[in-house]
Amino acid sequence: MMDRHWTAEDVERFADGEASPEDDHLRQCARCANAVLATAQMKRAIRDAMDVGPAPASLRRRLTERATAKWWIVAAAVVATIVVLTPFLLHNRSQPALPELVDMHVTMLASTNPVDVISTDRHTVKPWFEGRVPFAVPVPDFSSTPFRLIGGRVAYWRGNQAAYLLIGKSAHRISVFVFRQENAPKFLGQSPPSVSTLSWQRDGLTFVAVADIPPADLAQLRDAFNPR
Amino acid sequence: MIAGLFSSPRQLIGVEVLRMEDRRERQSFEELALPLLDSLYQYARWLTRNPTEAEDLVQEAYLKGLRGFDGFIPGSNIRAWMFRILRNTFLTSRSGLRAVPPVSLDEEPQLLDEIADGATPESHLLQRADAESLRRAIEELPVEFREVLLLSDVEDMSYKEIAETLSIPIGTVTSRLMRARQKVRKAFSGQR
Numbered sequence: 001m002m003d004r005h006w007t008a009e010d011v012e013r014f015a016d017g018e019a020s021p022e023d024d025h026l027r028q029c030a031r032c033a034n035a036v037l038a039t040a041q042m043k044r045a046i047r048d049a050m051d052v053g054p055a056p057a058s059l060r061r062r063l064t065e066r067a068t069a070k071w072w073i074v075a076a077a078v079v080a081t082i083v084v085l086t087p088f089l090l091h092n093r094s095q096p097a098l099p100e101l102v103d104m105h106v107t108m109l110a111s112t113n114p115v116d117v118i119s120t121d122r123h124t125v126k127p128w129f130e131g132r133v134p135f136a137v138p139v140p141d142f143s144s145t146p147f148r149l150i151g152g153r154v155a156y157w158r159g160n161q162a163a164y165l166l167i168g169k170s171a172h173r174i175s176v177f178v179f180r181q182e183n184a185p186k187f188l189g190q191s192p193p194s195v196s197t198l199s200w201q202r203d204g205l206t207f208v209a210v211a212d213i214p215p216a217d218l219a220q221l222r223d224a225f226n227p228r
Numbered sequence: 229m230i231a232g233l234f235s236s237p238r239q240l241i242g243v244e245v246l247r248m249e250d251r252r253e254r255q256s257f258e259e260l261a262l263p264l265l266d267s268l269y270q271y272a273r274w275l276t277r278n279p280t281e282a283e284d285l286v287q288e289a290y291l292k293g294l295r296g297f298d299g300f301i302p303g304s305n306i307r308a309w310m311f312r313i314l315r316n317t318f319l320t321s322r323s324g325l326r327a328v329p330p331v332s333l334d335e336e337p338q339l340l341d342e343i344a345d346g347a348t349p350e351s352h353l354l355q356r357a358d359a360e361s362l363r364r365a366i367e368e369l370p371v372e373f374r375e376v377l378l379l380s381d382v383e384d385m386s387y388k389e390i391a392e393t394l395s396i397p398i399g400t401v402t403s404r405l406m407r408a409r410q411k412v413r414k415a416f417s418g419q420r
Contacts, residue, residue, distance in 0.1 A: 043381045049362035055265045
């Protein structure tokens with residue numbers, strides 16, 4: 001066994017640190033020892049020749065610095081979102097609603113068809129809203145008041161559904177917007193001088209009345225909606 | 229740190245950001261995989277033979293490693309795992325498909341029982357070889373031989389680890405490595 005020469009595989013396994021025959025033979029056989037030495041030298045030469053050095057700093061940076069870049073992107077996105085959304089948020093929170101409602105009132109009155117249901121009968125108008133707005137619209141009995149019902153329609157204010165009632169008082173016409181409280185304007189603001197406005201709440205609904213009549217007359221209308 | 233690399237175009241910022249679980253996962257992947265950067269780059273260089281391609285390959289491998297980190301068994305060989313990912317990424321790339329011949333290089337009969345002869349003129353030539361001409365000789369080899377030389381002689385991987393990295397039997401590692409060295413000797417002596 002001792003004097004049997006190693007195979008090429010034995011030599012390479014030995015040089016590679018893998019399981020190989022006992023090395024007794026190498027001590028006695030210059031030829032096999034030389035083969036092992038040559039293989040070891042070759043391994044070292046290959047190692048030196050294949051060494052391309054450390055990864056470029058640019059690559060390391062690509063792998064590591066994008067973390068920072070990403071957080072910048074996220075931060076920038078957050079800032080951009082805030083910047084974009086802020087006007088809307090502020091708009092919804094603090095822009096007064098009354099000027100818009102007054103504009104709607106004026107627009108309705110200027111329209112040839114200010115209402116979709118035309119009826120002086122509250123038993124016609126009230127059921128007309130069923131299925132059109134997600135709440136029951138109170139339509140009072142105006143028979144013992146100076147007001148008269150003209151009709152109603154569905155209105156939208158800042159994406160929120162509202163019931164719109166058009167009510168007459170002699171030659172004047174009054175718009176009454178009825179919102180569910182959670183969708184109602186939070187901040188009404190000042191009424192433009194050209195009109196009177198009045199807002200009240202009842203049974204989870206918010207009412208906003210707009211008309212070119214004295215405020216006292218609007219209070220009277222409110223009382224018609226809120227019978228004692 | 230490395231988490232950044234892993235912000236791939238496919239991941240949307242909003243989805244990607246703040247899940248603590250992900251961050252913990254990345255942390256440990258980073259710890260395990262970042263120390264392998266030089267080795268992976270070296271491997272990538274010898275697979276692609278192109279510095280730019282190598283950088284892209286390494287980056288993609290890290291990205292895939294991060295994404296597939298769930299499949300890594302803790303305590304198992306991260307180097308073999310990452311090398312395998314890098315290699316698979318290369319093989320499915322365009323230059324990888326060009327580089328690997330459709331027929332296995334291991335089909336040829338082996339000369340394993342050949343008696344060792346360390347005194348061949350080739351190996352003496354090799355001993356005197358300068359690194360540059362040897363590097364050129366290795367570069368000319370098919371990719372399967374280049375990589376096995378790198379894994380054994382540069383990375384000092386055991387046959388078992390090489391087998392794991394290349395997904396081949398250990399016997400194939402032995403014979404492929406022998407044939408690779410044989411080819412280096414031959415190619416190199418031809419150059420001189």
